[in-house]
Amino acid sequence: MAVQVTQAGADTKTGVSGWSLSIAPRRGALSVVEVIVLAACIAAALTMTNRHGVDIMIRTFLWAGLALAWNIAGGYVGLISFGHAAFFGIGAYTSTILLLSYGISPGIGLFGGALLAAAAGALLTVVCARLRGPFFILSTLAAGEVTRIAALNWRSLTGGAEGLEIPAISSATDMVFATQWPYVGLVLSYMLLVFALSVWIERSRYGYYLFATRDNEDGASAIGINPGVMRVSAMALSAALTAIGGTLFVQYFLYLDPTHIISPDISFEFALICAIGGLGTASGPVFGALIIVPASELLRGWLSQSASGLYLVLYGLVVILVILYFPSGISGAIARGWAALTKKKTS
Amino acid sequence: MLRVHDLDAFYDRTQVLHAINLKVDEREIVGLVGANGAGKSSTLLSIVGIKTRTHGEVWLDDERIDHLPAYDRVRRALVLIPERRRLFPFMTVLENLELGAYLPVPRQQRGETLDRVLELLPVLAERRHQVAGSLSGGEQQMCAIGRALMSCPRILMLDEPTEGLAPLYVERLFELVVRLRDSGLTILLVEQNVEHVLEIADRGYVLENGRIVLEDTGRALLQDPRLKTAYLGL
Numbered sequence: 276m277a278v279q280v281t282q283a284g285a286d287t288k289t290g291v292s293g294w295s296l297s298i299a300p301r302r303g304a305l306s307v308v309e310v311i312v313l314a315a316c317i318a319a320a321l322t323m324t325n326r327h328g329v330d331i332m333i334r335t336f337l338w339a340g341l342a343l344a345w346n347i348a349g350g351y352v353g354l355i356s357f358g359h360a361a362f363f364g365i366g367a368y369t370s371t372i373l374l375l376s377y378g379i380s381p382g383i384g385l386f387g388g389a390l391l392a393a394a395a396g397a398l399l400t401v402v403c404a405r406l407r408g409p410f411f412i413l414s415t416l417a418a419g420e421v422t423r424i425a426a427l428n429w430r431s432l433t434g435g436a437e438g439l440e441i442p443a444i445s446s447a448t449d450m451v452f453a454t455q456w457p458y459v460g461l462v463l464s465y466m467l468l469v470f471a472l473s474v475w476i477e478r479s480r481y482g483y484y485l486f487a488t489r490d491n492e493d494g495a496s497a498i499g500i501n502p503g504v505m506r507v508s509a510m511a512l513s514a515a516l517t518a519i520g521g522t523l524f525v526q527y528f529l530y531l532d533p534t535h536i537i538s539p540d541i542s543f544e545f546a547l548i549c550a551i552g553g554l555g556t557a558s559g560p561v562f563g564a565l566i567i568v569p570a571s572e573l574l575r576g577w578l579s580q581s582a583s584g585l586y587l588v589l590y591g592l593v594v595i596l597v598i599l600y601f602p603s604g605i606s607g608a609i610a611r612g613w614a615a616l617t618k619k620k621t622s
Numbered sequence: 623m624l625r626v627h628d629l630d631a632f633y634d635r636t637q638v639l640h641a642i643n644l645k646v647d648e649r650e651i652v653g654l655v656g657a658n659g660a661g662k663s664s665t666l667l668s669i670v671g672i673k674t675r676t677h678g679e680v681w682l683d684d685e686r687i688d689h690l691p692a693y694d695r696v697r698r699a700l701v702l703i704p705e706r707r708r709l710f711p712f713m714t715v716l717e718n719l720e721l722g723a724y725l726p727v728p729r730q731q732r733g734e735t736l737d738r739v740l741e742l743l744p745v746l747a748e749r750r751h752q753v754a755g756s757l758s759g760g761e762q763q764m765c766a767i768g769r770a771l772m773s774c775p776r777i778l779m780l781d782e783p784t785e786g787l788a789p790l791y792v793e794r795l796f797e798l799v800v801r802l803r804d805s806g807l808t809i810l811l812v813e814q815n816v817e818h819v820l821e822i823a824d825r826g827y828v829l830e831n832g833r834i835v836l837e838d839t840g841r842a843l844l845q846d847p848r849l850k851t852a853y854l855g856l
Contacts, residue, residue, distance in 0.1 A: 499693050
């Protein structure tokens with residue numbers, strides 16, 4: 276397989292065959308910047324020893340993977356969803372219930388959660404097929420809230436507001452570990468897997484069809500693409516991957532309750548990470564999570580004594596500044612900066 | 623090949639087309655002309671099944687297709703190049719062309735079709751890695767035609783293809799349409815540029831207020847004084 280280093284684009288005949296490596300992030304190609312960032316993530320995972328640092332790293336990788344999953348629906352096909360916490364919750368609850376009630380390993384249970392979430396995502400998209408823009412967003416928010424309320428009231432299954440607790444007995448089959456390292460491996464693999472899938476989607480014809488549906492639905496129909504199928508498949512895939520993240524989350528924290536797991540805040544966070552990192556790009560959610568998650572965790576720790584809640588103000592300020600000055604996110608800013616630099620050099 | 627029988631179309635409750643009857647035979651260029659707001663684009667959108675609500679019949683060969691969604695009509699090789707081209711501006715020329723080869727059969731023959739399209743439209747070969755939004759108007763129109771050809775159409779419908787183009791590109795475009803017809807394609811062409819389109823059209827229809835008011839060969843329509851009446855309301 277030929278690997279070419281290009282700045283402007285892959286010199287391929289059909290546009291989707293052969294790999295290319297660009298310097299700055301670019302849709303459909305792996306970039307040097309992305310390779311460096313991912314290598315740094317792996318290096319950090321192998322070398323970090325501080326317990327609190329490892330905890331932040333686990334959350335960062337997990338949130339990066341979840342934001343990447345959200346991005347498949349929100350970024351690639353334009354289905355901005357504020358209800359992804361429902362899929363996150365479906366994944367977490369399914370594997371936990373299967374483990375606690377039937378002794379089924381979460382390693383298998385996560386596939387059950389992914390299937391259920393994919394079905395829920397597909398159903399939501401079919402039901403809301405005629406809704407666009409803010410109307411679709413509100414319907415996803417409502418779907419998330421309905422799921423949360425259902426989980427709160429279905430006590431026999433979910434434990435209601437008291438939640439469910441996984442016994443903290445170390446067992447590899449139950450995916451419960453005494454140290455943090457296995458969790459680091461799990462969430463890092465999850466992030467890398469969803470990233471690889473996102474890069475594949477971007478450079479595949481399936482990805483083109485998703486982008487075409489997002490950019491111009493009538494235009495897509497006019498060339499034979501079925502926009503409904505594209506939307507449903509992207510949402511189902513996104514929901515399934517989010518559910519897997521939900522299972523990993525609950526296996527790390529060993530506790531779940533509807534108020535925290537199916538909270539709209541979780542859905543907003545997925546969307547914000549993508550918006551800050553760069554919506555509709557594979558690198559954006561990773562960049563976004565690498566900045567937002569450690570920053571909010573560290574600020575919360577530093578300011579919790581002197582001015583608790585101030586971290587939220589600072590968090591909001593960062594979000595506003597990034598959206599104002601880097602509307603295409605960090606990924607877009609890097610790409611634009613690199614383009615400006617090379618243009619200057621050439622001229 | 624394509625027959626439209628008593629087609630009415632509505633935007634919400636407003637009727638925009640009234641009992642349209644037209645036919646397009648194989649390897650024919652049919653021109654659809656009329657003043658602004660006469661219903662030319664609505665006719666094409668109704669035939670391909672985008673946006674409008676319709677009553678009436680649309681037949682392709684022996685199959686009635688008016689109940690099918692737009693993407694299923696395209697699967698039957700009925701392809702529309704919409705007004706203002708509707709390219710995907712952030713994708714490259716090559717990616718836009720790739721999108722055209724969506725259907726199973728064109729997908730299998732993608733390489734060969736792409737070679738043919740790039741040979742027919744060399745400007746696209748030169749600009750293959752450029753994003754479509756950065757092309758000139760004429761190049762964008764060529765890209766839209768190239769994308770449509772990638773789906774191996776039998777009937778190509780073009781909606782105002784010369785809109786906003788420099789005169790040089792207008793000439794090239796009409797030459798291209800004739801070449802496509804000569805190569806075996808059937809073409810339904812909506813245009814404001816009446817003289818040009820009726821010169822190359824085998825047959826033509828004149829629309830006025832959502833109704834077909836004249837129908838004849840292209841040359842005959844050009845000589846018909848009623849054409850001016852329909853156009854200028856004189």
